[in-house]
Amino acid sequence: MKSIQLKPSLLSAVLLLGxxxxxxxxxxxxxxxxxxxxxxxxxxxxxxxxxxxxxxxxLTKEYVGNKLKCKNCHLQGSDGKPGTASGIxxxxxxxxxxxxxxxxxxxxxxxxxxxxxxxMRSMNGKRIPVDSEASVAMxxxxxWLSTGMxxxxxxKMPCSPMNSDRWMGGAKHFAKIQKKATxxxxxxxxxxxxxKCASCHGMNGEGMGTxxxxxxxxxxxxxxxxxxxxxMSKLNKGAAWVKSNMPLGxxxxxxxxxxxxIMLYVDAQPHADFNLExxxxxxxxxxxxxxxxxKEQHSVRSNFKAFGLDIDTIRGDHAIK
Numbered sequence: 036m037k038s039i040q041l042k043p044s045l046l047s048a049v050l051l052l053g054x055x056x057x058x059x060x061x062x063x064x065x066x067x068x069x070x071x072x073x074x075x076x077x078x079x080x081x082x083x084x085x086x087x088x089x090x091x092x093x094l095t096k097e098y099v100g101n102k103l104k105c106k107n108c109h110l111q112g113s114d115g116k117p118g119t120a121s122g123i124x125x126x127x128x129x130x131x132x133x134x135x136x137x138x139x140x141x142x143x144x145x146x147x148x149x150x151x152x153x154x155m156r157s158m159n160g161k162r163i164p165v166d167s168e169a170s171v172a173m174x175x176x177x178x179w180l181s182t183g184m185x186x187x188x189x190x191k192m193p194c195s196p197m198n199s200d201r202w203m204g205g206a207k208h209f210a211k212i213q214k215k216a217t218x219x220x221x222x223x224x225x226x227x228x229x230x231k232c233a234s235c236h237g238m239n240g241e242g243m244g245t246x247x248x249x250x251x252x253x254x255x256x257x258x259x260x261x262x263x264x265x266x267m268s269k270l271n272k273g274a275a276w277v278k279s280n281m282p283l284g285x286x287x288x289x290x291x292x293x294x295x296x297i298m299l300y301v302d303a304q305p306h307a308d309f310n311l312e313x314x315x316x317x318x319x320x321x322x323x324x325x326x327x328x329x330k331e332q333h334s335v336r337s338n339f340k341a342f343g344l345d346i347d348t349i350r351g352d353h354a355i356k
Contacts, residue, residue, distance in 0.1 A: 063127050065114040067182045075175065078168075082176025085169055086117040089158065094169035100159035100307075102259045105173075107247040108157060108267070110280060118180060122280040123202060129195035130178040131186045137193045140326035144193045146174045148325050155314040156265040159258050159307050162316055162324075205275025212295045213270040213342050218351050220292075224300030227293055231282055240304055250304035263333040264309030270342055273298040302338065303350055309333040 070076040085092050086105040105117060109126055112119030118126030133146040140152075147170050151162040163170045192199055229238065235246040241259060242248030248259035267273045278294035280286045289297070311331040315324055339346045 063180075063182075063184070064121065065112055065119050066116040066180055071179065078172045078175040079179045081168070082172035082174070082179075083117065085173055086176060092169075094167075094172075095163065098154050098158070098160045098163050098169075100161070100258060101261070102242065102248050102253075102257075103158055103261065104247070105153070108276070110283075116180075118177065120280070122286045123198055123205070123276050124280070125195060125197055126177050126180050127195065128181055128184055128197040130174075130181040131184050132189035132195055132199075133193065135189035135193040136191060137326075138191075140328055142325055142327050144325065146177060147171075149193045150174065150177075153265075155311070156309065157261045157267065159260070159262040159265075161314055164316075201279065202272070202275065205278065206269075206271045209271035209274040209278075209291070209295055210342065212291060213274065213299065213344070216270075216295070216299050216342070216344055216349060218349055220296045220299050221303060221349050221351070223293075224296035224298070227297050228300050231289075232297065235283065240301070249301050250306055252305070258307040260306065262307040262309045263335055263338055264311070264314075264331065267298075268302055268306060268333070268335075268338055270295075270298055270302055270338065270344075273302055299349065303335065303346060306335055 070079050081094075085095050086109065089095050089104040089106075090099040090102055109118035109124050110120035110122065111117050112121065112125075118124070118129075130146060133149070134143045135149075136142075137144045137149075140148075144152075145165075147165045150170065150173050151165070154160045154162055187196060189196065189199060192203070194202055232249075235243055236249050237243050240248055240250035241253075250260050252258055261267050267276060274291075274295045274297075277298055278287070278289055278291065281289065281294075281297075309332065311329065318324075336346050339349060
């Protein structure tokens with residue numbers, strides 16, 4: 036991707052974030068110093084706890100179908116708060132963009148809609164009722180992280196203004212790379228994973244300690260990671276996220292081809308299929324699903340086919356159906 040060179044006189048005046056410029060003193064780099072008073076403050080703290088303990092928290096665990104937590108993608112920053120790390124997927128500024136248009140749902144989405152979509156896809160689970168305490172708490176926490184930032188609703192995608200250019204530019208850039216992938220890139224990705232990723236995520240993608248799993252199932256047959264409807268399952272978006280955030284604390288140190296090869300390998304491993312109709316709860320429980328798209332299906336095979344790739348050729352075997 037092309038880099039933008041700033042004149043020295045501008046360095047103190049602007050901050051470059053994925054191709055978008057923001058006044059340096061207007062862009063928070065951490066959560067606010069204190070919680071709001073009263074009930075709002077309690078909800079912010081509850082939302083923060085849910086982000087840290089999503090798969091085990093009593094208010095959300097029944098809606099999660101894997102071993103992931105929100106903070107696994109929305110990384111903790113130097114303040115220790117989920118979603119404040121500077122890479123792609125920061126939550127700082129996110130609330131300023133909503134309600135926002137989503138091309139995938141072909142509708143205007145609320146912040147709670149967006150979180151619910153993550154539960155169906157990244158969390159391999161089901162949607163949380165939007166009027167539940169958990170749903171409100173998560174939205175309250177994310178909104179708190181945008182304290183003092185101006186509202187500018189996103190008419191193109193449901194994404195923070197600090198992420199949208201990086202997601203759009205990164206997805207386009209890595210799509211071009213992934214469309215040229217071969218079995219050699221898969222082999223390269225496996226080697227890179229073994230040397231740079233496995234010490235945290237496990238040789239078989241099972242996760243290690245507090246570090247999240249990336250694929251596969253446990254001994255009981257429960258899926259461990261995101262399903263094939265999640266953004267991370269898309270070869271281009273997953274690579275953009277890895278390039279920005281990994282290895283942990285060293286985001287930006289992988290080459291573009293290294294990031295692409297790693298995600299080619301990871302996304303070629305077993306992940307749960309995604310069928311939207313299976314993820315939607317009864318309308319009496321949920322209310323109307325805010326989308327004009329009511330049918331959507333993905334598999335590992337179809338995600339590779341979307342880039343003109345045959346999974347058997349890429350892997351060199353016939354393990355993925």
